[in-house]
Amino acid sequence: MVITVSRRAFLAVSAGLVVATAARPTWAALPPLKKKDVYKVGFAQTESNNPWRLAQTASMQDEAKKLGHQLVYTDAAGSAAKQVADVNSMVAQGVDVIFLPPREEKPLIPAIMNAKKAGIPVILVDRDVDHSLAKPGEDYVTFTGSDFVDEGKRVAEWLIKAVGGKAKIIEIEGTVGSSPANDRKKGFDTALKGSPDMVILASQSGDFARDKGRQVMETLLQAHPDATAVYAHSDEMALGAIAAIEAAGKVPGKDIMVVGVDGEKAALEAIIAGKMGATCECNPRFGPGAFAIMKRYADGETLPTFIKNEDRFFDASNAKDMVATAF
Amino acid sequence: MAVSDRPTAGAVPAIATELGPWLSRYGTLAALALLILFNLAVTRNFATWQTLNINLTQVATIVIVAVGMTLVIASGGIDLSVGSLMAIAAALAPLIFLNRIVTFPSLYLGVAIAFVVPVLLAGLFGLFNGWLITRYRVQPIVGTLILFIAGRGIAQSFTDSNQVIFSTPEFQFIGLGRFFGIPVQVIIMVVIVVLAAWVLRRTVFGKQILAIGGNEAAARLSGVRVDRIKQLVYAISGLCSGIAGLIVIARNSAADSNLVGLGVELDAIAAVAVGGTLLTGGRASVFATLIGALIIQLVRFTLLANGVPDAAALVVKAGLIILAVWLQRRVAT
Numbered sequence: 001m002v003i004t005v006s007r008r009a010f011l012a013v014s015a016g017l018v019v020a021t022a023a024r025p026t027w028a029a030l031p032p033l034k035k036k037d038v039y040k041v042g043f044a045q046t047e048s049n050n051p052w053r054l055a056q057t058a059s060m061q062d063e064a065k066k067l068g069h070q071l072v073y074t075d076a077a078g079s080a081a082k083q084v085a086d087v088n089s090m091v092a093q094g095v096d097v098i099f100l101p102p103r104e105e106k107p108l109i110p111a112i113m114n115a116k117k118a119g120i121p122v123i124l125v126d127r128d129v130d131h132s133l134a135k136p137g138e139d140y141v142t143f144t145g146s147d148f149v150d151e152g153k154r155v156a157e158w159l160i161k162a163v164g165g166k167a168k169i170i171e172i173e174g175t176v177g178s179s180p181a182n183d184r185k186k187g188f189d190t191a192l193k194g195s196p197d198m199v200i201l202a203s204q205s206g207d208f209a210r211d212k213g214r215q216v217m218e219t220l221l222q223a224h225p226d227a228t229a230v231y232a233h234s235d236e237m238a239l240g241a242i243a244a245i246e247a248a249g250k251v252p253g254k255d256i257m258v259v260g261v262d263g264e265k266a267a268l269e270a271i272i273a274g275k276m277g278a279t280c281e282c283n284p285r286f287g288p289g290a291f292a293i294m295k296r297y298a299d300g301e302t303l304p305t306f307i308k309n310e311d312r313f314f315d316a317s318n319a320k321d322m323v324a325t326a327f
Numbered sequence: 328m329a330v331s332d333r334p335t336a337g338a339v340p341a342i343a344t345e346l347g348p349w350l351s352r353y354g355t356l357a358a359l360a361l362l363i364l365f366n367l368a369v370t371r372n373f374a375t376w377q378t379l380n381i382n383l384t385q386v387a388t389i390v391i392v393a394v395g396m397t398l399v400i401a402s403g404g405i406d407l408s409v410g411s412l413m414a415i416a417a418a419l420a421p422l423i424f425l426n427r428i429v430t431f432p433s434l435y436l437g438v439a440i441a442f443v444v445p446v447l448l449a450g451l452f453g454l455f456n457g458w459l460i461t462r463y464r465v466q467p468i469v470g471t472l473i474l475f476i477a478g479r480g481i482a483q484s485f486t487d488s489n490q491v492i493f494s495t496p497e498f499q500f501i502g503l504g505r506f507f508g509i510p511v512q513v514i515i516m517v518v519i520v521v522l523a524a525w526v527l528r529r530t531v532f533g534k535q536i537l538a539i540g541g542n543e544a545a546a547r548l549s550g551v552r553v554d555r556i557k558q559l560v561y562a563i564s565g566l567c568s569g570i571a572g573l574i575v576i577a578r579n580s581a582a583d584s585n586l587v588g589l590g591v592e593l594d595a596i597a598a599v600a601v602g603g604t605l606l607t608g609g610r611a612s613v614f615a616t617l618i619g620a621l622i623i624q625l626v627r628f629t630l631l632a633n634g635v636p637d638a639a640a641l642v643v644k645a646g647l648i649i650l651a652v653w654l655q656r657r658v659a660t
Binding site: 048049176204205215219224 | 370371372375377378381385483487488489490492503575578579580581583585586587628631632633634636637638
């Protein structure tokens with residue numbers, strides 16, 4: 001094999017390398033984490049206005065307590081600017097490691113870089129940042145979170161089995177443009193490809209909210225009375241859809257099979273009551289996983305750039321046993 | 328339908344064309360009729376009771392809030408806090424009937440108090456809006472912005488931002504029950520619309536609201552107790568929001584203080600604007616607001632039922648407001 005590299009390309013590449021090296025003096029040097037018994041750990045929560053976030057915070061706090069670490073906790077109240085300030089103040093306090101669910105993909109980059117410069121490793125939880133601006137394994141240790149595509153796929157596979165490969169489906173999407181909505185749709189729609197009798201009649205956004213999900217379902221059910229299944233991108237919308245189905249005089253779980261994602265307690269109760277078919281968990285309990293990653297990193301292990309947070313799957317077979325552990 | 332009251336004696340400018348006055352008077356009604364005809368031709372299963380039922384139950388809360396908003400706008404103000412006040416009432420009510428605050432000897436007593444206290448509390452917050460605006464001469468958009476922001480925080484603090492889930496048919500009657508086949512929330516909506524329309528057209532209080540909106544200084548000089556009337560108007564808007572908040576949670580069997588009433592202020596203002604009421608105050612029609620809300624609702628239903636995505640629905644909604652403003656300009660020039 002002969003490789004020819006033009007002079008111009010060679011110059012361009014080497015010039016680019018020089019610029020990259022000059023601009024980032026700490027290139028490719030992830031700050032190490034000393035092995036200790038007790039760590040001072042920062043957790044910069046993004047907001048606390050929903051059950052999922054509250055469950056996530058509780059899980060981090062419980063695990064820190066269990067392991068005897070000191071947890072520095074902040075709540076950015078839904079503001080990326082405050083979250084940056086929170087991380088910077090953790091750097092100033094000299095924490096050993098920072099767990100961060102970045103609110104948005106770009107604005108949190110300076111905070112991550114600042115921590116790296118101060119020699120504090122950052123582990124991203126449940127949301128990732130823009131990889132063109134900060135790289136896992138280089139600027140931050142790794143990203144751990146749910147695989148939304150897989151969640152959609154697992155729900156689809158369950159539904160295909162439950163209805164014998166034949167259904168007319170109404171899909172209620174999450175907030176337009178959000179990554180869980182995009183990926184849960186992708187996973188579900190792709191998994192249906194092999195089943196020609198699984199038809200999606202309509203797909204509209206319900207904004208991840210119960211009230212909106214109900215209104216959308218009321219309207220779509222009126223336009224498509226022949227629907228036999230509903231796939232909602234969140235349990236809240238699935239529960240709204242159940243209310244709409246009941247208001248239309250049909251029996252959810254019998255006339256129309258309802259499936260969702262999130263695994264919240266109310267959904268499991270609906271499964272036990274026979275109103276809902278199944279839901280794939282989007283696990284908010286990051287504590288054990290996150291601290292295990294921290295330990296592996298301190299042990300000097302080279303970590304993958306994405307570590308999946310395992311999601312459970314709930315249907316009538318296990319809902320009763322699991323409902324106590326749902327958020 | 329779009330009859331407007333003009334308390335101040337001013338000559339209405341003559342309109343050159345014959346179509347002008349007809350359009351400004353019946354334009355919104357004609358638009359609603361056109362929408363219905365369009366749906367009859369295009370949308371599947373449109374001519375059913377269920378369609379009427381869905382649209383009326385969905386629009387009820389917005390209409391109730393928009394009625395309060397119409398009175399506020401008639402007085403020359405605006406109320407941005409309505410969504411947050413809905414959330415306050417919505418967050419408080421379940422805590423009462425679920426006996427989370429005090430234990431009531433009977434469920435019915437708890438439910439009765441859960442109807443009254445949250446609505447009154449929302450009314451009190453509305454009164455606070457009015458007090459800020461009249462006592463300190465804060466502009467209404469700024470004065471009500473305070474509770475728009477703080478109100479949701481107050482609602483969240485009631486429940487620690489958690490969603491409260493319940494199944495209490497006695498309470499949920501206002502969202503799920505029916506009288507002679509008519510949903511209760513639709514009856515509440517009709518009662519509020521008729522009452523407000525009567526107040527605005529036939530009572531001294533109504534005339535005084537319009538007088539203040541038309542020319543506040545003149546109203547004050549002619550002996551209208553401007554501050555008191557304004558405070559009352561904002562309190563009424565608060566009461567309406569409280570009622571709407573209760574209906575929303577009754578319908579969903581859940582109270583989520585983060586989401587109840589989110590964005591409702593804009594829906595309500597849009598309903599008033601599409602109905603043809605001038606946002607400068609002094610002229611208003613509650614029935615026109617009802618028609619405006621029905622148009623917005625029906626447009627949303629039409630687009631959704633025919634598979635048009637949400638983003639397009641928002642653009643169409645904006646287009647409707649432009650059309651309404653254009654119709655108003657025809658009258659004004």
